[in-house]
Amino acid sequence: MCRNKVLFLLGFLTAIAIAACTPSTLPAPTETLPAPTPTSIPTPGPADLQNPGFEQQDDQGLPAGWKVTGDAQAVRLEKNGHSGSLRLSHTKDQAYRVETSQLVYGLAEGWYTLRAWTRSSGNNETYLALDCGQGEKRVYVPSSMPGYRWIQLVVSSEVAGGECTIRLSSFGLAKSWVSFDDIELTPGQATLSVLGADISSLKKSEDLGGVYRYSDGTPADAIEIMKNNGLNYARLRVWVDPADGYHTKAQILSIAQRLKQHDIKLLVDFHYSDDWADPGKQNKPAAWSNYNFEQLKQAVYDHTYDVCSSLVAQGTPPDMVQVGNEINAGILWPDGRYDQMDNLAALLTTGYQAVKDCSSQTRVMLHIAEGGKNDMARWFFDSLPRRNVPFDVIGVSFYP
Structure with missing residues (x-):
């Protein structure tokens, strides 16, 4: 006959019976026990948001x-x-502060990314925020004027606890407005290798x-x-002899030291002018105005090398x-204008060589405007390689 030994754990007032029997004396089971139900673990997938396109109203x-906190009169559909018929807007004839939010449950652990299409009048402080238990992450909504164009904003956060709160928050001046639409929350982390200004x-x-x-x-401190x-990443432009004394080598050296203290990378933007250079004007520096073409190339080399080597010398x-x-449209008009492509190629090659002679690891960018004009961009970047112009990076200004 089988005997039971009983162990009393007095501290917890618990009794545990331990059977001291051999396997041969155990009775055969009379029925099959059901297998345990596995614990449900969320798998990564797009979050099931309520009314992400703001097509339904209460x-x-x-x-x-969606939950509204603050001035509900500033919330409009x-x-x-x-993409649909309606959009969410925050706006009012008077100044306002309001937030529209949604708590999302049942998310898998890991990174999630919030995306939203926005447009804004400006004159407000509006942001898209995602809080998934690791602290709120924000991205601010820029003005999209003129043109009422939509801009998609993205922010990521790591989920801890299976839920996230989406916040669309606005603090606006009278008559300012911001609109949101097509909200998405999907697995994964959105990253930018360069986030610059x-x-x-x-x-x-x-x-x-x-x-x-x-x-x-x-x-x-702003930095x-x-x-x-x-x-x-931070960009600093340099002018040759600016009238107001700013945007010179001296200021670049000073700001570069501050950037290094914060481990921010440096992009130097040579305008080869005493003032703004852009597609509408590429004026020579006054000191170079009477140079012949060979002197102009030498001036490009010397100016580029001087600024670059000064940065190297101070450890930045x-x-x-x-x-x-x-x-x-070229540089250093009229000698390096776009209709003097051989001259332009020679000037750009000279600038490239000055950079590499100064700092071989520094990347060299060729930077154009009008990024939405594909035909122009293809013409430009087809023309220069045919003339053996070296470069490492293509930069494009894009103003939709």
Whole structure:
């Protein structure tokens, strides 16, 4: 006969019976026990959002499935959506602060990316935010004027706890507006290898009393603020002899040291002018105005090498250099104009060589404007390689 040994765990007032029997004495099972039900684990997939296109409204005229916090009178469903009939707008004749949000459940662990189509009048502080338990991640909505064009914004966050909150938040001046549509939340992380800004005017702004603040109003160094919001590349333009004394080699050297302190890469933008150079004007520096073409090439080399080598000497070599700014119409008119393509090729090659002689690891960019004009871009970048112009990177200004 089988005997049971009983062990009492007095501290927990629990009794556990341990059978001291041989296998041969165990009775045969009379029925098959059901297999345990496995625990349901969410698998990565697009989140099931409620009313992501804002086509449904509740009995108060607000977007169904979304929570409104703040000034509900600033929330409207308006015609002319991005893909459907309606869009969500935040707007009011008076200043307003409002947030439209949605809590999403049942998400797998890992990264998720929020995408939304937006357009904005400006004159507001509006952002798209995603909070998945690891702290809120934001991307701010830029003005899309003129033209009422839609812009898709993206922000990613890592899920902890199986849920995320989507926030569409606006703090606007009177009559300002912002619209949202076609919200998506999908697995994966959106990353940018370069997240940059042109901060060429920072020194002038600071000298004129400019103060920079975090969104909560705390003042701080502008470069620190940008770094803490994801900036990893900064562009600095350089002019030869500017009338106001800014955008010179001296300012570039100073700002470059500050960028290095924050581990931000440096792109130097040579305009080869005393002022703005762009497709509408590529004026020679006054000091170069009477140079013949050979002297002009030498001036390009000397100026480029001087700025680059000065950066190298102080321990802040440029990571990238633009040889000219928006150069689809050429540089240093009339000698290097687009209808003097052989001359333009020679000038660009000279600039490239100056950079590589200074810092062989620095990348050289050829930068054009009018990025939406495919025929122009193809003509430009077909013409230069035929003339053996070397470059490492194509840069395109795009103003839709």
